Amino acid sequence: MTDTVQRTEEHVLHITDSTGDTRVMWDPRNTDEVAAARAAFDSAKGRGMMGFAVDPHSGERTGEQIREFDETAGKIIMVRQLAGG
Amino acid sequence: MDLLISILTPEERDAFEACNRRAIEVVGSEGGRFVIDLGGTQGNIRKLDEHGCQVGNACIAPAARIDRRWEGMVYSPLGYADSWLGQYLTIKHQERMVDEVGIWSRYRCRQEPPPAQDPGSPRRCPCGCGLVLDDNMAAYYIGPPLAAFDFITLAEGGTVTMSLTTDRRER
Numbered sequence: 540m541t542d543t544v545q546r547t548e549e550h551v552l553h554i555t556d557s558t559g560d561t562r563v564m565w566d567p568r569n570t571d572e573v574a575a576a577r578a579a580f581d582s583a584k585g586r587g588m589m590g591f592a593v594d595p596h597s598g599e600r601t602g603e604q605i606r607e608f609d610e611t612a613g614k615i616i617m618v619r620q621l622a623g624g
Numbered sequence: 625m626d627l628l629i630s631i632l633t634p635e636e637r638d639a640f641e642a643c644n645r646r647a648i649e650v651v652g653s654e655g656g657r658f659v660i661d662l663g664g665t666q667g668n669i670r671k672l673d674e675h676g677c678q679v680g681n682a683c684i685a686p687a688a689r690i691d692r693r694w695e696g697m698v699y700s701p702l703g704y705a706d707s708w709l710g711q712y713l714t715i716k717h718q719e720r721m722v723d724e725v726g727i728w729s730r731y732r733c734r735q736e737p738p739p740a741q742d743p744g745s746p747r748r749c750p751c752g753c754g755l756v757l758d759d760n761m762a763a764y765y766i767g768p769p770l771a772a773f774d775f776i777t778l779a780e781g782g783t784v785t786m787s788l789t790t791d792r793r794e795r
Contacts, residue, residue, distance in 0.1 A: 553627060555627075555702065555706040555709060555710070556702070556706075557701060557702060559703070559706075560627055560706065587687075589713075589714075591713045591717055593631050593713075594631070604717050604718060614631075616627070616631070616709065616713060618686055618706070618709060618710035618713055618714075619686035619687050619702065619710060620686070620687060621684045621685060621686055621687070621710060621711070621714050621721060621722070621725055621726075622684065622685070622686075622687040622725065623682075623683060623684050623725050623726050623727040
């Protein structure tokens with residue numbers, strides 16, 4: 540007998556900083572995971588980073604820059620704000 | 625680099641592979657055409673006009689100097705791929721920021737001038753965009769005037785034209 544594992548759509552937050560690409564994954568049905576991802580988003584935002592929601596499978600534009608954590612987003616990427624050099 | 629590649633559209637990915645992974649061409653949120661050269665992170669964004677002519681390049685990248693409240697400015701560099709990722713996402717979602725924050729260098733066409741042709745026949749932009757040049761071989765560069773280029777003149781209505789006379793092309 541084998542267990543059936545129900546796979547859910549991947550939800551992942553990427554935070555790119557000097558430590559590399561930190562990934563935080565969550566299941567929207569799991570409140571603890573959502574809270575952890577939201578805290579990571581807010582922390583990065585507090586450090587001046589910008590968040591972008593992108594299609595999990597391609598870069599097609601799926602919305603504007605997001606300023607609040609969206610637990611329904613498939614993939615959120617946070618990058619530092621750009622500066623002229 | 626995997627993260628950046630994973631979010632490219634199929635068209636962007638095809639172009640990326642076609643140029644041996646040296647650049648990413650992306651259309652901005654305002655419709656502008658940009659090329660991100662993957663040879664560095666400074667001055668590596670080229671802007672193209674609707675004909676494919678390069679009209680400028682921008683130096684803009686995710687900040688490497690971070691202001692920490694109690695520590696002051698600290699140097700906190702990013703990896704190249706993460707910098708390109710930030711450039712790509714900002715162009716794609718906030719093109720206006722690139723125009724407003726970037727340090728821009730404007731360019732003139734670097735192509736060879738068109739060869740002499742029969743009098744009366746139209747001369748066209750050497751880059752192949754199809755624009756017809758006027759009698760002074762001008763009028764296909766559009767951008768803000770730069771003081772260093774005294775041959776760029778501001779015509780009525782704010783149109784900027786640039787002469788490409790042979791004795792000045794190498795300046």
